[in-house]
Amino acid sequence: MARPRSFDRDHVLHAAERQFRTTGYNGTSVDDLSAATGIGRGSLYAAFDGKHGVLMHAMTGYYARLAQFAPQALAGPDEGALERLHRYLLRAVNGVPLADDVPPAPDRAAAACFAAKMAMEIGTSDPEVRRMARDCFSVLATAVAECLRAAQRNGDIDPDADADDLAYLLLIVIRGTDVVGAYGHSPARLTSIAESAFALLPRPHHH
Amino acid sequence: MARPRSFDRDHVLHAAERQFRTTGYNGTSVDDLSAATGIGRGSLYAAFDGKHGVLMHAMTGYYARLAQFAPQALAGPDEGALERLHRYLLRAVNGVPLADDVPPAPDRAAAACFAAKMAMEIGTSDPEVRRMARDCFSVLATAVAECLRAAQRNGDIDPDADADDLAYLLLIVIRGTDVVGAYGHSPARLTSIAESAFALLPRPHHH
DNA sequence: ACAGTTCTGTACTGAGTTGTCAACTACGGT
DNA sequence: ACCGTAGTTGACAACTCAGTACAGAACTGT
Numbered sequence: 001m002a003r004p005r006s007f008d009r010d011h012v013l014h015a016a017e018r019q020f021r022t023t024g025y026n027g028t029s030v031d032d033l034s035a036a037t038g039i040g041r042g043s044l045y046a047a048f049d050g051k052h053g054v055l056m057h058a059m060t061g062y063y064a065r066l067a068q069f070a071p072q073a074l075a076g077p078d079e080g081a082l083e084r085l086h087r088y089l090l091r092a093v094n095g096v097p098l099a100d101d102v103p104p105a106p107d108r109a110a111a112a113c114f115a116a117k118m119a120m121e122i123g124t125s126d127p128e129v130r131r132m133a134r135d136c137f138s139v140l141a142t143a144v145a146e147c148l149r150a151a152q153r154n155g156d157i158d159p160d161a162d163a164d165d166l167a168y169l170l171l172i173v174i175r176g177t178d179v180v181g182a183y184g185h186s187p188a189r190l191t192s193i194a195e196s197a198f199a200l201l202p203r204p205h206h207h
Numbered sequence: 208m209a210r211p212r213s214f215d216r217d218h219v220l221h222a223a224e225r226q227f228r229t230t231g232y233n234g235t236s237v238d239d240l241s242a243a244t245g246i247g248r249g250s251l252y253a254a255f256d257g258k259h260g261v262l263m264h265a266m267t268g269y270y271a272r273l274a275q276f277a278p279q280a281l282a283g284p285d286e287g288a289l290e291r292l293h294r295y296l297l298r299a300v301n302g303v304p305l306a307d308d309v310p311p312a313p314d315r316a317a318a319a320c321f322a323a324k325m326a327m328e329i330g331t332s333d334p335e336v337r338r339m340a341r342d343c344f345s346v347l348a349t350a351v352a353e354c355l356r357a358a359q360r361n362g363d364i365d366p367d368a369d370a371d372d373l374a375y376l377l378l379i380v381i382r383g384t385d386v387v388g389a390y391g392h393s394p395a396r397l398t399s400i401a402e403s404a405f406a407l408l409p410r411p412h413h414h
Numbered sequence: 415a416c417a418g419t420t421c422t423g424t425a426c427t428g429a430g431t432t433g434t435c436a437a438c439t440a441c442g443g444t
Numbered sequence: 445a446c447c448g449t450a451g452t453t454g455a456c457a458a459c460t461c462a463g464t465a466c467a468g469a470a471c472t473g474t
Binding site: 192 | 232233316317319326329330341344375376380384390403
Binding site for chain 1: 471
């Protein structure tokens with residue numbers, strides 16, 4: 001009975017996320033968002049309640065994509081667990097993977113974890129953002145830990161190792177590559193680091 | 208023959224650094240800087256040429272402190288190298304160490320690497336900042352790598368391992384803890400992760 | 415066709431921002 | 445004691461920003 005929305009919500013939030021990624025939260029004005037998304041200021045306020053609202057909705061969408069993709073990419077039978085983890089780690093080094101078909105971003109700095117970047121910039125004064133970033137991390141940590149436990153069951157990882165600790169460590173490495181990638185280090189170097197980290201995972205003791 | 212400066216340059220830059228750390232670059236106005244440093248707007252422009260100038264000078268000072276402390280804390284005889292690295296790693300997890308006597312910052316988020324934080328926020332559009340952050344990283348990387356080579360000479364680290372790669376990896380872990388620390392994770396958890404990372408360093412093969 | 419309801423974009427307001435400038439202040443040499 | 449030089453200050457003008465309000469456009473159900 002009323003005029004339907006002329007834009008696609010997810011498409012708009014995705015464009016906003018890209019903008020926030022490249023210019024930061026405080027570095028993007030509502031006009032920037034309007035230009036990046038292609039819809040007017042009024043629509044932005046009506047649909048998302050202003051700049052902060054856009055950010056929260058964009059982060060929520062990011063979380064949803066993360067929570068859908070990561071477990072799907074890491075879960076599976078015990079036999080291939082370590083290989084799945086290996087593949088995931090190598091992909092993550094070129095940017096947090098969110099879908100199967102998406103190629104690595106051309107600009108490494110723009111591929112860093114969206115939630116982490118926002119938390120670094122405004123997390124100190126914005127508990128909502130901090131919380132959201134923590135949730136993103138938790139989803140990944142449980143998925144990686146589960147994958148590690150599968151690898152342990154399959155005899156590929158030392159069964160005495162704490163899977164949760166190792167998962168944390170691997171994710172911290174990924175977050176670290178986000179930061180170092182923003183400096184302008186070459187993807188090849190980052191990939192080499194990821195391989196080193198993977199190689200250091202504790203294997204079972206053979207007798 | 209002229210009026211001497213009434214403020215201490217380094218003191219002002221240190222206060223500015225604190226301000227930039229807590230509110231970010233774009234989140235800090237020149238008035239904020241003026242309030243934090245205690246000197247007027249005009250003096251800031253006269254001495255440092257505006258907000259961006261203040262940032263660059265503050266980062267230069269940060270780099271200098273880093274370049275002085277890290278090698279001093281990590282260099283030394285081969286025997287204690289691994290232990291020095293261990294101590295440095297554990298301290299770094301509570302914030303990048305810059306001096307011997309400074310206690311860990313009360314707020315973990317405010318203790319993260321200054322250069323890394325600025326590079327994350329405005330690095331995409333500011334090559335100067337990116338360069339400075341890269342320099343900070345390089346100084347640390349060479350110091351850690353040198354320490355690792357000393358540990359290798361002493362038989363504490365696998366001599367076949369690539370010291371440069373390991374140093375990169377360790378620093379990436381530290382940068383990762385900066386990010387995760389900003390989420391609000393407990394220092395105890397971060398310390399535990401650092402211990403895990405240290406424990407995974409490749410030891411020499413015993414026969 | 416029409417009416418009602420929702421969407422869209424532009425114009426406006428008040429607050430906040432940056433960078434500059436001229437007046438003022440303090441100090442050292444003479 | 446004075447005077448020139450350099451440091452300091454607060455105020456100012458131009459601009460940008462977030463958020464709001466209003467008028468027009470678009471679509472659906474009758």
